[in-house]
Amino acid sequence: MSPIKNVAIIGGSGNVGRPILEELVAAGFKVTALTRATSTSTFPESVTVKKVDFSSPESLKEAFAGQDAVVSAIATVAVDSQEPIIDAAIAAGVKRYIPSEFGVNTRLTPGTTIGKILAGKVAVVDYLKTKESPNFSWTGVSTGMFFDWGLKHITGIDFDKKTVRVVDSGNEKFQASNLHFVGKAVASILKHPEQTANKYLSVASFNVSVNEIIKTIEQLTGTTYAVDKVSSADLEKLGADKLAKGDYSAFGPLVTAWNYADGANKGLTPETSANELLGLKEEDLKETVKAWLVKEGKL
Ligand SMILES: NC(=O)c1ccc[n+]([C@@H]2O[C@H](COP(=O)([O-])OP(=O)(O)OC[C@H]3O[C@@H](n4cnc5c(N)ncnc54)[C@H](OP(=O)(O)O)[C@@H]3O)[C@@H](O)[C@H]2O)c1
CATH class of the missing domain: 3.40.50.720 (NAD(P)-binding Rossmann-like Domain)
Structure with missing residues (x-):
């Protein structure tokens, strides 16, 4: 070609x-x-x-x-x-x-x-x-998720109330770019x-868990965030109920469960990642979060 x-x-x-x-x-x-x-x-x-x-x-x-x-x-x-x-x-x-x-x-x-x-x-x-x-x-x-574009959605962070949202354990690593x-x-x-x-x-750009992101935000801002726990089962039910009514805002809860649920398994592996084929290097989580916090006026 x-x-x-x-x-x-x-x-x-x-x-x-x-x-x-x-x-x-x-x-x-x-x-x-x-x-x-x-x-x-x-x-x-x-x-x-x-x-x-x-x-x-x-x-x-x-x-x-x-x-x-x-x-x-x-x-x-x-x-x-x-x-x-x-x-x-x-x-x-x-x-x-x-x-x-x-x-x-x-x-x-x-x-x-x-x-x-x-x-x-x-x-x-x-x-x-x-x-x-x-x-x-x-x-x-x-x-995967648009990381620097979607951090607010990924963490459900409320800077004023100092809260974040964590799905299941928050330890599941997912694909983000x-x-x-x-x-x-x-x-x-x-x-x-x-x-x-x-x-x-x-x-x-990397595989990352919500807990890793929150820890990075806490380290950079010197602030502790209270955790609102939600279960992926509840999100899936909410999404399915909305969809049954023809409400496409179902995508929010469904994609949240799809990525962050314990056992979701949406992180890439060397076998499933095309990064090497395309000559793409893993990016720096801390630098990305820092740049986002600066943009948000929080650093
Ligand atoms: N991974 C993630 O987290 C994530 C997040 C958001 C989106 N996405 C995906 O990324 C892709 C692009 O989404 P995006 O959010 O970047 O798109 P967007 O900003 O909403 O729209 C992109 C462009 O599409 C054009 N367009 C053509 N027909 C349109 C229509 N009927 N209504 C509105 N705009 C129309 C417009 O360009 P002109 O005005 O120049 O014609 C618009 O600027 C989609 O496949 C989406 O599902 C992924």
């Missing part, structure tokens, strides 16, 4: 899309941001920006012309809309598509309660598999097209 040079990104203004876009630029790719015609998103001057009508195959095909790869960091609410985007990318000669995954390893979810919410993402990867050819391949990326680390993973995938073709890869 010839090297990938031109990369189009969808959702490049978003929570994870922006750091991915920045890392693609830093890695030397020629980046084009595709943004909705109605969008008010702004982009750095170093990228080409194209307004696209995502409901029009012609508009999409035109936008994808000359692109070697498409990275989709499209919003969760729009992941289901990717099949026509994939079709247009293939029609335009795009060689690699990275779908909007970037979280839970959705390959593990069919048949589970959380899998009912993630079915759209699963269907997109299944669809990509049917499109594999000598000219077209895909790579899926599971990142900082936003720019996700960007570096995407850039490395596109720098290694042969090694990453038609693979679903899992990466992580």
Whole structure:
């Protein structure tokens, strides 16, 4: 496969899309941001920006012309809309598509309660598999929790009340990635097209437990936090009840139990981690938490 040079990104203004876009630029790719015609998103001057009508195959095909790869960091609410985007990318000669995954390893979810919410993402990867050819391949990326973006949610911390939330024992280690680390993973995938073709890869800045994070916060701030204990069984029941009523806020309790429950087993192992394949180094927990506390105005 010839090297990938031109990369189009969808959702490049978003929570994870922006750091991915920045890392693609830093890695030397020629980046084009595709943004909705109605969008008010702004982009750095170093990228080409194209307004696209995502409901029009012609508009999409035109936008994808000359692109070697498409990275989709499209919003969760729009992941289901990717099949026509994939079709247009293939029609335009795009060689690699990275779908909007970037979280839970959705390959593990069919048949589970959380899998009912993630079915759209699963269907997109299944669809990509049917499109594999000598000219077209895909790579899926599971990142676990967005760590630096989601620390408040991960710990349930209330700085004023000095409380944190711990699920079960709090000792379970889970997969977590900082936003720019996700960007570096995407850039490395596109720098290694042969090694990453038609693979679903899992990466992580580190495996970490909620108790380790709380201990780090306490050490850095010199403050002790009172622990609110919740059981993963209660969270799973809450999520299932919400989902039964069609309430998709079920994802919050379900993903919390999915990751942090005792025995959840969502940490990566040398066998399941693609960090080495992609040349990604483990990041520093204390430095990450410190930078977050500074940003939050707590240090
Ligand atoms: N692992 C985690 O902890 C975690 C956390 C959050 C999200 N995620 C995942 O990461 C991926 C990206 O999520 P995100 O939070 O980064 O996305 P986001 O910021 O909510 O949205 C990304 C971009 O999608 C575009 N977009 C296209 N159609 C849209 C629509 N119908 N409504 C709103 N925006 C639309 C917008 O770009 P334009 O305005 O430029 O068109 C928007 O800026 C998703 O797969 C999501 O599930 C993972």
